[in-house]
Amino acid sequence: MEDYTKFKLKRKEELDAVLADKNDLFVVACNKCFKELDSFDEPECGLFEEIAKEQGKNIVGSARIDFLCNEPLTSKSFEGLLPEGTKNVFVISCGLGIQTIAGLVEMPVYAASDTVIVDGHHGMALTTTLCDACGQCYLNLTGGICPVVDCSKSLLNGQCGGAKNGKCEVDKEMDCGWQLIYNRLEKQGRLQEMLNQPVELRDYSKVNHKFVSEYVKSVREERYEGYYGGIHPTEFKELSEHSSLVRFPEPLNVVIPMSQHAGAPAEPIVEVGQQVKMGQKIAQAVGPISSALHASVSGTIVAVEPRLHPISGLEALAIVIQSDGKNTLDDSVKPAGDLDKLSADEIIEIVREKGVVGMGGAGFPTAVKLKSPKPIELVLLNGCECEPILTADHRVLLEYADEVVYGLKAMMKASGAPKGVIAIEDNKLDAVELLQAKTADIENIEIVVAKTKYPQGAEKMLIKRVMGKSVPSGGLPMDVGAIVCNVSTAKAVSDAIQLGMPLIERVMTVSGNRMNKPGNYLVKIGTSVKEIVNHCGDVKGDDVTIKIGGPMMGFAQANLNVPMLKCSNGIIAVETTVKEAVECIKCGRCADVCPMELRPLYFTKYALSEDWEGMKTQNTMDCIECGSCEYICSSKIPIVERIKIGKTAIREGK
Amino acid sequence: MLITQLKSKETIEALAQGKTVIINCHGCKEVYFAEHEADELQKDLNGVTQIITTDYICNPDNLKLQLKKHTDVINAADTILVFSCGVGVQTVAALFEGKKVYSCCDTYPLPGFQGVTPLNVDCGQCGECYLNGTGGICPITACSKSLLNGQCGGAKEGMCEVDKEMECGWERIYRKLEKLNKLDNMKYEAPKVRNYHNPNAEEPTI
Amino acid sequence: MRITELFQRGEFVLTAEVGPPKGVELDHLIKDAHEYLKTRVHALNVTDNQSSVMRTGSLATCKVLKDEGLLPIFQITCRDRNRIALQSDVLSAALLGIENLLLLTGDYTTLGDHPQAKPVFDLDSVSLIHAVKRLEEGFDIAGNAVDGAPPKFAKGAVVSPCSDSVDVQLAKMEAKVKAGCEYFQTQGVYEPEKFIKFMEQAKQFGVPVQLGLIIPKNVGMCRYMNANVAGVHVPDDMIKELQADKEKTKAGDTGVEICARLIKECKDYAQGVHIMSLGWENRIPEILDMAGIAPITPVV
Structure with a gap:
């Protein structure tokens, strides 16, 4: 691959002159961008230091930083880096990096490099320069060959x-651009069109500082809104956001895997042949981080055996119940009484007993969160639903607003939090309005409207957005005094207390532009995905991927004979993406969008070379697997997959 | 790094002649692409046989891969309308030399030329850093x-x-x-005058 | 004749600005020059597409004025020409016997009547002064020898004594002097105390400076300049003065009085006066009379 680095060390004579009256130097080198990520060593840094040492200069230190021009990341990397006694900073970078450093430090900053124009930095494909960005595209007149560039x-x-001979007078190796245009138009039978063109005059005022600077300001504000990075995938929420909830037809069988939450799988307490009622406990929690399971239908236990699990893709122990179609309620399903009369511990016990887990994705047992060893100042209900396509939480907010508010109050009481917030993205203004009305009289509950940006629903992002605090690396929300729960979880807490109903059904979205009849459904846990897809009119076309969850973080399913889990918020059918991974070109987009402020490009390399130490140095474990890096990757590298490999290796102690 | 602005609706309507295939590039969407405006505009165009939304069409290999399954409909089209920066339009035009490939956007330069984030600082890439x-x-x-x-x-x-x-x-x-x-x-020593001819710095030698 | 010779002789050098029209009818300009300026100012600055508005060229107009027995100063900006065209025009000026130059960077293109035009700015005022100096030394800016006897010019530039950042102005003025500038004309001055203070600092460069004056025609013009024109500030009491007697101001008399007064107050600190009358050439004799500056014997 060609090297598109756009800076070169200045000539020695020039450097000698600049260095002449300066001493006590700190050297900063930018790890280059737009080049194959093949080495992490940039020789210019050493070369410059040699030149400086030859002059007898004292070098107080040096640093190599990626994407020096990325001010938010660079300012962090640079913090406290300059040793005492530094008098001059020399930067080896393109002009952007030099100016970033010059803006960061008070002392004189010098350029040790010149920035050169390289082909292909317009567009990501590093070919040749094709576009001059003149703001007045002429390609329509010239058969798609640019007269400004060619x-x-x-x-x-x-x-x-x-x-x-068809070659340019300026560069004999270059074809005459207008000859090419003529040939192309002749081929397309458009010569007359060319001859009829009125005289073209370029408008140099089109590309003006004002337009660009105002634009930059707006984009930067959007990019750093709430938290660093993030992306804006096409939402496709219009497919189902206005479809009211429908109760899914009674399943004949439900398959309830023992593992549907973070932590240890539950342990069956029923036997094959046994009759169970709806809401009856069928499996008990094992250990501190685990959760009980309940029958979602009344009927007969027909099997306790390994079945295909939708997340792991492996067989895992599950209880299969054949429904008798009666939904006879278990005696244990009865209201717990007035919330005011319940103690914090009683609420936590109900939540634990009724098998409530986080319904936004990971399925962390809610009771464990509520019983925080650290003081909690805020219960943050997550109604962002930042994943495209999904509208389940949106419908919960609209159709169960009272239950959500009740659940929030219960969790505030259980955790001792003085304050509650429901965060909703601004693409659900109807839900915002409704919840604002419902909570208008409640002093300590606030509705926060967040500007739509993926992955806002990730708890660490949401905490940053709402509280302005960062959860420390490896830490939990409680470390900053917060509990984050999905709005569906709040509804489940409400059901557990008000009805005594354990978590046996949930709201899910069945959608995507390849799903024939998108909608939002109230589905029993354990219902077969295949049944649901069939019920929704099946899928369109043959290049379809079906995922449980959203398009960004959902799990693709090859075999639809898997059950719905407590944390399955949707089934989507989307067009299968075709991609072939090529080499990383260090375009820096992954680092620009990573909301955890990591540098995912390293993971792509380290996973392949099994450099687990490198993985650790780059804080792989902090990755939340939101997939923003993979979404934006111009080289189509399966970054998340490689990150998971690294995480597994680190967990295994490699 | 480039940003794009949609051409006027009238201009684009005049370009959509006969059977028309639309290609949207979302590769630099985080930088700027008027996604919703483009969607609305495309709904009203006549003769559209296929709308293809993909990314990084500036990469010819990726472009080919993404268009593979649409080969028939593209071959049958009279016009291809491309909603992307000038690089993308030319990549498509080079792939279909015999087709009328039209640009529906105007492209503007952006300060900063790496990553997604437009930068406040700017570099003219003059090759003689001042x-x-x-x-x-x-x-x-x-x-x-x-x-x-x-x-x-x-x-x-x-x-x-x-x-x-x-x-x-x-x-x-x-x-x-x-x-x-x-x-x-x-303080003045000598006038500084730019060298537009050969801006590439020479490699230092020790 | 080069106006630097006048400075050397110790003369108080008087110049006025004329702008070529958009079109080739120069009769009016020539008539006014003869009638009001010929015996009152030593030389006439001819503007170069002033304010980025396209007009007849400065060089050709200079030649016409010279043929009329007037002494022109060829103003050159870097806005519309690259270094090839600029040096070429400087040599052309020498060929036509035009020896006085005022070398400027120039207003930006978007401020004028062709905002779509490509702004050039290949050189700037400092490098242009340097380029002219090199031509005088027998070389072009690329180092190629110029055939025959090299030309010789009076190389002038501008400076704004009443700028909101005088320190930055002085730094650039020094660069211009070092590059070879031999005289300065200032931006319009309305605050004598600022001018005097500036001149005390500019003295060190040992280069003559002409006090620049823009005739204040009315209150609106002053307010506009205060808001928009770089380096110009009309103080409040002067605006009040223009407001006081509306009839008198309308007749142009207040502006004339102000200019005369400014000349009197600054005269001892300047080496000449440069009047930008913006179409009021006919009032220049009055201003000079009122300031006690006698008519001159024309030089060519």
Whole structure:
């Protein structure tokens, strides 16, 4: 691969002159971008230091930083880096990096490099320069060949007459751009069109500082809104956001895997042949982080055996119940009484007993969160639903607003939090309005409207957005005094207390542009995905991927004979993406969008070379697997997959 | 790094002749792409046989891969409308030399040329870095006229004559040097004149 | 004749600005020059597409004025020409016997009547002064020898004594002097105390400076300049003065009085006066009379 680095060390004579009256130097080198990620060593840094040492200069220190121009990340990396006694900073980088450092430090900053124009930095494909960004595209008149770039003189009204044998007078290796245009238009039968063109004049005022600077300001505000990075995938929520909840038809069988939460799988307490009622406990929690399971239908236990698990893709122990279609309620399902009369511990016990777990994704047992060893100042209900396509939480907010508020109050009481917040993204304004009305009289509950940006629903992002605090590396929300729960979880807490109903059904979205009949459904836990897809009119086309969850973090399913879990918020059918991974070109987009402020490009390399130490140095374990890096990757590298490999290796102690 | 603006609706309508295939590139969407405006506009166009939304069409290999399953409908089309930067349009045009490939966007340059995030700082890639004499503020990009030997005199209360909301680059440089106690840098030794011919710096040799 | 010779002789050098029209009818300009300026100012600055508005060229107009027995100063900006065209025009000026130059960077293109035009700014005022100096030394800016006897010019530039950042102005002024500038004309001055203070600092460069004056025609013009024109500030009491007697101001008399007064107050600190009348050439004799400056014998 060609090297598109756009800076070169200045000539030695020039460096000698700049260095002459300066001493006590700190050297900063930018790890180059737009080049194959093949080594992490940039020779210029050493070369410069040699030149400086030859002059007898004292070098107080040096640093190599990725994407020096990325001010938010660079300012962090640079913090406290300059040793005492530093008098001058020399930077080896393109002009952007030099200016970033010059803006960060008070002392004089010098450029040790010159920035050169390289082909192909417009567009991500590192080919040749194809576009001059003139703001007045002429390609429609020229058969898709750019006269501004492909003609040395950027002529707009035909060739200058200087070409010889079709080659440009400025560069004999270069084809005459207008000759190419002529040939292309002739081929398309458009010569008359070309001859009829009125005289073209370029408008140089189109690309002006004002337009660009105002634009930059707006984009930067959006990019750093709430938290660093993030992306804006197409939402496709219109497919189902206005479809009211429908109760899914009674399943004949339900398959309830013992593992549907973070922590240890539950242990069956029923036997094959046994009759169970709806809401009856069928499996008990094992250990501190585990959760009980309940029958979602009344009927007969027909099997306790390994079945295909939708997340692991492996067989795992499950209880299969054949429904008698009666949904006879278990005696244990009865209201717990007035919330005011319940103690914090009683609420936590109900939540534990009724098998409530986080319903946004990971399925962490809610009772464990509520029983925080650290003081909690805020219960943060997550109604962001930042995943595209999914609208389940949106419908819960609209159709169970009272239950959500009740659940929040219960969790505040259980955790001793003085304050509650329901965070909703601004693409659900109807839900915002409704919840604002419902909570208008409640002093300590606030509705926060967050500007839509993925992955806002990730708890660490949401905490940053709402509280302005960062959860420390490896830490939990409680470390900053917060509990984050999904709005569906709040509804489940409400059901557990008000009805005595354990978590046996949930709201889910069945959608995607390849699903024939998108909608939102109230589905029993354990219902077969295949049944649900069939019920929704099956999928369109043959290049379809079905996922449980959203398009960003959902799990693709090859075999639809898997059950719905407590944390399955949707089934989507989308067009299968075709991609072939190529080498990383260090375009830096992954580092620009990573909300955890990591540098995912390293993971792609370290996973392949099994460099687990490198993985640790780059804080792989902090990755939340949101997939933003993979989404934006111009080289189509399966970054998340490689990150998971690294995480597994580190967990295994490699 | 580029940003795009949609051409006017009338212009695009006039371009959509006969059977039309639309290609949207979302690769640089985080930088800028008027996704919703483009969607709305495409709904009203006549003769559209297929809308393909993909990313990084500036990469010819990726473009080919993404268009593979649409080969038939593209072959049958009279016109291909591309909603992308100028690089993407030309990549498509080069792939289908015999087809009318039209651009539906105008492309603008963006300060900063890596990553997704547009930067406040700017570099003219002149190949002869002047930052050493200017306190780390680039005269090529911070001055509307890219002057190298000091301000033009057109600034009023420190603001540029070209854009009254932009600070005069040379006043910024002067103040920065003053702060660094490096005003000597402003002292004239020889005029600085740009070399437009061969901006590529030479490699140093030891 | 080069006006530097006048400075050397110790003369108080008087110049006025004329702008070529958009079109080739120069009769009016020539008539006014003869009638009001010929015996009152030593030389006439001819503007170069002033304010980025396209007009007849400065060089050709200079030649016409010279043929009329007037002494022109060829103003050159860097806005519209690259270094090839600039040096070429400087040599052309020498060929036509035009020896006085005022070398400027130039207003930006978008401020004028062709905002779509490509702004050039290949050189700037400092490098242009340097380029002219090199031509005088027998070389072009690329180091190629110029055939025959090299030309010789009076190389002038501008400076704004009443700028909101005088320190930055002085730094650039020094660069211009070092590059070879031999005289300065200032931006319009309305605050004598600022001018005097500036001149005390500018003295060190040992280069003559002409006090620049823009005739204040009315209150609106002053307010506009205060808001928009770089380096110009009309103080409040002067605006009040223009407001006081509306009839008198309308007749142009207040502006004339102000200019005369400014000349008197600054005269001892300047080496000449440069009047930018913006179409009021006919008032220049009055201003000079009122300031006690006698008519001159024309030089060519």
